[in-house]
Every structure is written in C-alpha cells, then in structure tokens.
Amino acid sequence: MTVKHLLVEYNKVNEQGTFSPGDILSGKVTVMTSKETKVQCFLVKAKGKAKVTWCDQEGEATVVHSDKKIYFYFEYIILQDKNRGNGSEIIRPGRNVYPFTFVIPNIDMPSSYRGKWGNIAYSLQAKLTQSLWLVHKTKTEFPFLTKAEFPFASKSEMxxxxxxxxxxxxxxxxxxxxxxxxxxxxxxxxxxxxxxxxxxxxxxxxxxxxxxxxxxxxxxxxxxxxxxxxxxxxxxxxxxxxxxxxxxxxxxxxxxxxxxxxxxxxxxxxxxxxxxxxxxxxxxxxxxxxxxxxxxxxxxxxxxxxxxxxxxxxxxxxxxx
CATH class of the missing domain: 2.60.40.640 (Immunoglobulin-like)
Structure with missing residues (x-):
C-alpha cells in the first residue's frame, strides 16, 4: 500500500462554519505516499442529497421504500490517466496537497438534517483509483443552512x-x-x-x-x-x-x-x-x-x-x- 493517508478538508466561510446557496466551497485534498505512485484517476466531488429509506412488513415479505433527490453534484479531476489504463499519472512520494474550489448553486435547498428514516447531507469526497481493485476514498460532510427565511411555509400562507x-x-x-x-x-x-x-x-x-x-x-x-x-x-x-x-x-x-x-x-x-x-x-x-x-x-x-x-x-x- 503506497498510499498511506488521504484527507479532504474545506475552508470555513463564517464563524458558524455553515454554508448556504451561492457560497464558495474551497479546500484541499492531502495524500501521503511512501513512494512514487501511479494512478488512473484522482478526483474530488461535492454533493447535496436528500435520501429516505425504511422497511415495511407485508405478510412474510419485507418491502423496502427508498427515494433520493440530488440538489447538486460536481466533480473536479485532480489527476487522470490520459491513456485510460497504463497508470501514466504520477504522485510523487511524501505529502502532496491539491486545492479545489466549487460554487454552491444559488437555489432553494433544505438545511442539513438527520432524521429517523432519512437525512439531508452535503458532502465532499476524494477518490483515488490506482486500479480496478485498489481504490482509496475519504469523505467529510459540511453543515448547510438554507437561505429561505421561512422554510416551513409557502409564500401564499399567512x-x-x-x-x-x-x-x-x-x-x-x-x-x-x-x-x-x-x-x-x-x-x-x-x-x-x-x-x-x-x-x-x-x-x-x-x-x-x-x-x-x-x-x-x-x-x-x-x-x-x-x-x-x-x-x-x-x-x-x-x-x-x-x-x-x-x-x-x-x-x-x-x-x-x-x-x-x-x-x-x-x-x-x-x-x-x-x-x-x-x-x-x-x-x-x-x-x-x-x-x-x-x-x-x-x-x-x-x-x-x-x-x-x-x-x-x-x-x-x-x-x-
């Protein structure tokens, strides 16, 4: 295992550490390698997603109810094998730091939330692929706050x-x-x-x-x-x-x-x-x-x-x- 450490971090934009629609989400991916390492693909992605899942018992059968909604999904490719397979992209030994920047869409999205059978999560994930069988991943969630002043009522309600x-x-x-x-x-x-x-x-x-x-x-x-x-x-x-x-x-x-x-x-x-x-x-x-x-x-x-x-x-x- 030449990849010893993989970490993704983001920069805070306010004292609360929260992000909202239209904010700039920037940070860095840090990878530590013991020697020169060939990779097929190295990327970081940002995602906002709501997902619900629960199970019902109908007779002897268990029915799974699940659904999801993607609010945004972005990828930033740090390194990629141009020849698709020969591992031509190289990470040098030691500590390597790669910056990234995303702009969160300026649209109405709900705040981060974790409930009994569902959650609303905003996350960053770094993925380093050396081969089909050797993939390194790391993930972190960032707190998101809606811009809607009243996310509990439509404009027509009093x-x-x-x-x-x-x-x-x-x-x-x-x-x-x-x-x-x-x-x-x-x-x-x-x-x-x-x-x-x-x-x-x-x-x-x-x-x-x-x-x-x-x-x-x-x-x-x-x-x-x-x-x-x-x-x-x-x-x-x-x-x-x-x-x-x-x-x-x-x-x-x-x-x-x-x-x-x-x-x-x-x-x-x-x-x-x-x-x-x-x-x-x-x-x-x-x-x-x-x-x-x-x-x-x-x-x-x-x-x-x-x-x-x-x-x-x-x-x-x-x-x-």
Missing part, C-alpha cells in the same frame, strides 16, 4: 404573521357528574433554538379527583418515498406542574427552554418535513387523559436575551359549590 402572536386553546371534558376545563396559552408560536417560551395553564377542576398538568415538546418527522409515507413522533417531557385538587381551580405558568441543538422546523424538502407542537396533558385517573396541542415553529438562530417580566401569581381557589 402563518408568518402569526409567529409573534399569542396562541390559545380550551378543552372541556366531563367525568361522571364533574367537569374539567383546561385553558392553555403560549406567548407566541415562533421561537428560536435555545430560546425560552412561557406557557400558562388554567385548570378548573370541578371533578372529584386530583389532576396534574404535564408539559411536552412534540416532534413529528414525516418521510415520503414514491407516494408512500411514514411518520415518526417523539414526545419530550419539559416539566410537570403542581397538582390541582378536586373542586378547585389553579393557574400555572411554566417557562420552557427550547433545546439549543433542536433542528429547526422545515417543509422545503420533497422527501421529508419536520414539525413541532407544544402539548399539555392533564393526568385524570383512571379516565382518559385530557390534552391540548398548540403549534410551535422552531426557527434557526441565536436566542435573544429574555426580558424579565413580573412573575405571575398562582391562583388557587375553591370552586363555588
């Missing part, structure tokens, strides 16, 4: 205007002769990665039992392959509120922090999409739980410092009999 508006929902359920009313309010629908959001829960418990609110972040991943679809959901417990005894009412406010590394909401990929909801559940034993879901859009970016508001008091009172 969801954008509601990102800063308060979201509210109410649900009433009857348990025997008792009634439970659940009111949930979130201060807004759009929240940045790492940002905090206040959620208030008003519980009017006119039943005979104690109820306890629980706060969840609901993640929904949807994957599509040739008209077939599959959904993966995941609920993350944020917090548990104080119990509300029978025949009382109580208002509870929780400040919930969105995880900093949580992938942003997106719809701008034909093979997959990512959505979120805020969910509040009342444990009502032994009856079915009472729940409310509110829309939540996770935006890319650094959170702004949270303003200090006056703490909301907790209202705790007996219901009129």
């Amino acid at each position: 969801i954008i205007t509601g990102l800063k508006e308060q979201q509210c929902a109410t649900r009433i359920s009857f348990y025997g002769t008792g009634k439970i009313t659940l009111n949930v309010t979130s201060e807004k629908m759009g929240v940045k990665q790492g940002e905090a959001i206040a959620v208030s829960v008003e519980v009017l418990n006119n039943s005979a039992g104690t109820v306890t609110p629980k706060f969840y972040l609901c993640e929904k991943q949807t994957f599509v392959a040739k008209s077939k679809g599959i959904v993966h959901t995941n609920d993350i417990l944020f917090a548990t509120g104080d119990s509300v005894p029978a025949e009382t009412s109580q208002t509870i406010t929780k400040v919930l922090s969105i995880p900093l590394q949580l992938p942003p909401t997106f719809f701008n990929c034909s093979l997959m999409k990512l959505e979120y909801r805020l969910k509040v559940i009342l444990d009502v034993n032994p009856a079915k739980d009472l729940e409310i879901k509110l829309p939540l859009v996770v935006l890319w970016g650094s959170p702004k410092p949270r303003q200090q508001h006056q703490r909301r008091s907790i209202c705790f009172k007996n219901l009129p009999g």
